[in-house]
Amino acid sequence: MQSFQEEDYTKRFDLSLWKKLLRLAKPYHRNLWMVVVFMTVSAIIDVALPMMNSYAIDNYIAGHSMAGIGWFVAGYIALVTIQVFNILGFLKQCGYVECGVCYTIRRLGFQKLQELPFSYYDRMPVGYLMSRLTNDTQRLGDTIGWSIVDLCWGAVFLVACSVQMFILNWRLTLVVLLVFPPLAVISWKFQKGILQAYRQVRKRNSQITAGFNEGIMGAKTTKTLVREEMNIEEFTQVAGEMRRSSVKAATLSALFLPIVVSLGSLATAYALWKGGYEVLGGVMTLGVLQVFINYTVQFFQPVRDIARIFAELQSAQAAAERVITLLETEPDIVDSPEVVARFGDNFHPKKENWPALVGDIDFKDVTFHYKDGEQVLSHFNLHVEHGQTIALVGETGSGKSTIVNLICRFYEPTEGSILIDGADYRTRSQLWLQSNLGYVLQSPQLFSGTVAENIRYGRPDATDEEVRAAARMVGAEPFILAMGKGYDEPVGEGGNRLSTGQKQLISFARAILTNPAIFVLDEATSSVDTETEQLIQRAIQTVLDGRTSFIIAHRLSTIRSADRILVIQNGKITEEGTHRQLTARQGYYYQLYTNQFQEEQGLDILDGKVAAAKA
Ligand SMILES: Nc1ncnc2c1ncn2[C@@H]1O[C@H](COP(=O)(O)OP(=O)(O)O)[C@@H](O)[C@H]1O
Ligand SMILES: [Mg+2]
Numbered sequence: 039m040q041s042f043q044e045e046d047y048t049k050r051f052d053l054s055l056w057k058k059l060l061r062l063a064k065p066y067h068r069n070l071w072m073v074v075v076f077m078t079v080s081a082i083i084d085v086a087l088p089m090m091n092s093y094a095i096d097n098y099i100a101g102h103s104m105a106g107i108g109w110f111v112a113g114y115i116a117l118v119t120i121q122v123f124n125i126l127g128f129l130k131q132c133g134y135v136e137c138g139v140c141y142t143i144r145r146l147g148f149q150k151l152q153e154l155p156f157s158y159y160d161r162m163p164v165g166y167l168m169s170r171l172t173n174d175t176q177r178l179g180d181t182i183g184w185s186i187v188d189l190c191w192g193a194v195f196l197v198a199c200s201v202q203m204f205i206l207n208w209r210l211t212l213v214v215l216l217v218f219p220p221l222a223v224i225s226w227k228f229q230k231g232i233l234q235a236y237r238q239v240r241k242r243n244s245q246i247t248a249g250f251n252e253g254i255m256g257a258k259t260t261k262t263l264v265r266e267e268m269n270i271e272e273f274t275q276v277a278g279e280m281r282r283s284s285v286k287a288a289t290l291s292a293l294f295l296p297i298v299v300s301l302g303s304l305a306t307a308y309a310l311w312k313g314g315y316e317v318l319g320g321v322m323t324l325g326v327l328q329v330f331i332n333y334t335v336q337f338f339q340p341v342r343d344i345a346r347i348f349a350e351l352q353s354a355q356a357a358a359e360r361v362i363t364l365l366e367t368e369p370d371i372v373d374s375p376e377v378v379a380r381f382g383d384n385f386h387p388k389k390e391n392w393p394a395l396v397g398d399i400d401f402k403d404v405t406f407h408y409k410d411g412e413q414v415l416s417h418f419n420l421h422v423e424h425g426q427t428i429a430l431v432g433e434t435g436s437g438k439s440t441i442v443n444l445i446c447r448f449y450e451p452t453e454g455s456i457l458i459d460g461a462d463y464r465t466r467s468q469l470w471l472q473s474n475l476g477y478v479l480q481s482p483q484l485f486s487g488t489v490a491e492n493i494r495y496g497r498p499d500a501t502d503e504e505v506r507a508a509a510r511m512v513g514a515e516p517f518i519l520a521m522g523k524g525y526d527e528p529v530g531e532g533g534n535r536l537s538t539g540q541k542q543l544i545s546f547a548r549a550i551l552t553n554p555a556i557f558v559l560d561e562a563t564s565s566v567d568t569e570t571e572q573l574i575q576r577a578i579q580t581v582l583d584g585r586t587s588f589i590i591a592h593r594l595s596t597i598r599s600a601d602r603i604l605v606i607q608n609g610k611i612t613e614e615g616t617h618r619q620l621t622a623r624q625g626y627y628y629q630l631y632t633n634q635f636q637e638e639q640g641l642d643i644l645d646g647k648v649a650a651a652k653a
Contacts, residue, residue, distance in 0.1 A: 051352060052359075055355060055359060055362060056358065059362070062139070063182055066134070066139060069134050070131075070135060072128075073131045073187060074186065076128040076131070077124075077191040078194045079120065080121060080128070080191060081191045081192075083117050084121075084191075084195055085202055085333075086117060090113070091332070093110070095325035096326070097325075100324055132186075132187055133183070135182060136179040136180055136182070136183030136184065139179040139183060140176055143175045144175055152384070154367060155369050155449075156448035157370055157408075157448075157449055158367065174357035178361060181351065188340075188343045189344060196340050200215070203333050210313060210316075213308060214305045214309050214334055214337075216305075217302070217305045217338075221301050221338060224294075224298065224301070228297075229346045232287055232291055233352075235284075238279075238283035238286075239283045242276055242283060243280060245276050246276055246277060249269075249273050298338065302334075371468065373468055377467050381469070382467065383467070387467070387469050392466075393459070395459065395471070397458075399420075399422040399457070399586060400420070400421050400422070400456065400457040401420040401441075401444075403455075405417060405453040408440075414437050415437055415440060420441075423586075426601045427587045428602050428603075428604060429588075430588065430603075430604050431603060436606045440609070442560055445588065446475055447472070474556060475554050476549035476550065476552060477560070478560070479562065480560060480562060480564055482538070482541040483532070484532060484541050486530065487528065488523075489518055489521075489526070492544055493525075494551065500551055504551060508547040509543075509544075511547070511577060512547045512581065517543070529541075529544075539571075542565075542570065543577075546577060546581075555586065557582055557585045559587070559589045562574065562591070563593060571596070578596070579599070593634075594631055594634050600616075601616070603615065603617060603620055605627050613625050613627050
């Protein structure tokens with residue numbers, strides 16, 4: 039029941055973080071200023087309207103006169119009309135800012151994710167990144183778009199209201215304002231507590247959802263491993279914690295409002311009591327008392343709002359921190375400024391300066407580790423002539439994938455260098471190398487869209503005929519044409535409407551279409567059936583011709599025809615040669631070969647039997 043944990047926000051308000059965010063919102067600064075203007079005018083009108091009422095009470099009602107009522111009504115209507123437009127205006131601008139900020143952050147975030155190298159995705163779980171670009175971003179859009187409304191209105195209203203109250207009756211105002219400090223403190227504490235409790239609820243909730251998900255998806259495994267009781271215990275614990283947090287949030291909310299209302303009422307009651315005497319004594323008019331009471335009642339709303347917003351800002355800070363960290367992540371593999379100047383970057387390549395890639399590859403004394411202290415390769419040397427097919431064999435974890443990942447520059451050597459066509463590949467751009475690279479993985483990744491769109495993925499300008507030629511070359515055409523719409527058949531999300539073998543053939547065609555000089559097959563045939571493997575097998579012969587290629591495979595039938603076979607053990611080449619040379623040596627490869635050969639023979643016999651039984 040492990041799931042992505044939201045960090046708790048223990049940090050104090052971090053102004054520099056919000057400044058960075060406001061800088062991100064730069065395209066919307068004009069809109070934010072408009073909101074400030076709308077809210078300022080709105081707050082002033084909110085202070086002015088009770089004054090109008092007070093004027094009406096004293097002059098028209100108490101004064102029993104209708105003189106100038108026309109002007110008064112006109113003024114009143116004008117104020118209300120302005121207020122209506124204010125509301126329209128700020129709603130529109132805030133919505134605009136909210137969507138705009140989300141859009142900007144998502145665009146920058148997505149661009150960053152495209153730039154970041156492989157190693158970043160080793161460290162970051164997918165769920166974590168998803169929640170940064172969805173929930174966190176939405177949260178920030180909300181906060182930036184809407185908190186300014188309440189903050190601005192509240193601040194202007196508080197100031198304008200206090201000034202008016204002082205002018206009306208400064209002694210009474212001083213007493214009424216005595217409740218301000220305790221109210222501010224109480225509001226702040228409660229709002230923070232409530233938000234914290236809600237946050238706990240959300241956190242547990244996501245754990246519970248993950249629990250449901252795993253509980254349902256993994257039902258079979260659970261049953262076979264007799265984990266039911268343990269799972270229920272774990273689940274009950276998390277659900278119990280969620281209940282406790284929910285009750286806490288509800289209790290705090292329930293306590294908060296009565297306390298604030300009581301404090302506010304105390305102030306109002308005091309004003310009414312003292313003010314009442316002053317009216318009776320003729321010191322104060324009824325209209326003034328009315329407006330004073332009105333202000334006293336309204337005064338505490340913005341205090342509550344501002345406390346809530348600060349609490350919200352503090353909790354949105356965690357989201358801000360996560361988003362900013364993502365946007366500021368520096369990729370560990372970068373092209374130097376000189377390289378970018380000459381060959382361009384990922385988004386603006388200068389292809390006219392790119393040298394043609396021939397395909398000679400050299401490892402010069404390469405040392406590499408993923409994590410400090412866990413050396414995978416040390417002082418590794420290898421020379422590969424262009425056009426050669428190199429097969430890598432060895433146990434799981436011996437470093438085969440690492441070697442090809444280094445060639446692809448998904449990772450860079452910790453020490454030493456890798457030369458391509460005689461030049462350190464760090465003196466060329468990543469895009470140059472990767473544009474010349476065909477890479478087929480064990481689990482093929484297709485994207486939703488049609489078969490043709492998937493084959494064309496790496497070369498959107500390829501013609502239909504080229505797409506077909508690529509499919510034909512890898513032997514995928516027969517099954518493609520057998521589907522209802524042929525090349526226009528949708529493959530489903532992640533290609534889930536196709537079998538693994540079919541997906542593999544398509545990813546093969548996709549790799550071929552870009553006409554790469556270097557081809558890498560990392561266990562590309564391990565998860566396909568024997569029939570597909572034979573198809574791929576045949577394709578490999580034609581496809582790899584004239585390209586430098588690296589094949590990592592379990593099935594020796596795939597390896598046998600390679601120009602050179604390297605046996606990798608613990609990051610070192612322990613045997614190398616052709617199939618014939620290596621079997622003659624009777625070493626590790628020979629053992630592997632004989633064991634596997636027997637196995638494959640065994641399988642063939644089994645297949646034969648099954649076929650015979652079916653017939
Ligand atoms: N992304 C990674 N982060 C940390 N360690 C890794 C990573 N990939 C591989 N390793 C480690 O490097 C070693 C070699 O792995 P790998 O090259 O994938 O082996 P092979 O492909 O031969 O099975 C293993 O010990 C493995 O645990
Ligand atoms: Mg591997």
